[in-house]
Amino acid sequence: MKYIINHKIFTLFLTFIWCILCGSFSIHAIIIGLVISSIAIFLGCHIPGGAQYLHSLNVSFFNFLKFMFILFIDIYISTFKMFKLIFTSNINPRLVPIKTSLNNDWSIFFLANAITLTPGTVTVNRKGNKLLILTTYPEESNKIVNQSLVNALSKGVKH
């Protein structure tokens, strides 16, 4: 029971997804969704190694939305940069190691995911808070990752 109280927002989110899949927001669908999502979270907390990650996830909703907004703008800006590089045949891939100021697993996961989503940069490997990035932009290594993205993540996802 304590797991479900700890993850009340996550339970509501799963219920919302259940209602979308059912195609209605009736009381019947909401109750079934609540039961199924509670069972899912209960089982998720009891698989070996699952509890420590689920317990530490604490997402602040509005900061996370801000992160998504910055990410979408970043994706389109780098798409147009890549178009320029494609038509001038100027792609020179190189591997660049960078060190992030983030220090918990969830935010590093979201950052690595965001880096791979942006056209022109791919996360290749990770050790602690050091990421190995495959990139093509002819810039200094501190400009590869958008700093406002990291700031939004450090506020949005807490350990």
Add this chain to the structure above:
Amino acid sequence: MFEIIGYIIISIGLIFMLIGLIGLLKFKNFYSRVLVSSIIDTASFITIIIGVIFIKGISFFSLKIILILLLMLFLNPLATHTIARNANISGLRIGDDN
């Protein structure tokens, strides 16, 4: 009105996909292809989904489409990362396959 805007946005997404494919066929190097391919599976995919949402309006259909978009935002980087990481670990150096 919204339908026309939706079709225009989907066409922009298809143009993104076309330019991505041109890049994919133009470069012969593996790492360059990995970098270019993310134009197709993120930028053009997101644009096409936004176009479909414009056509259908606010309904359960568009909510389901947004769910698919969220899933793909997590699954696409996973595939790209796995391919690039395995190439790096197996010892393929940049410029080896020119």
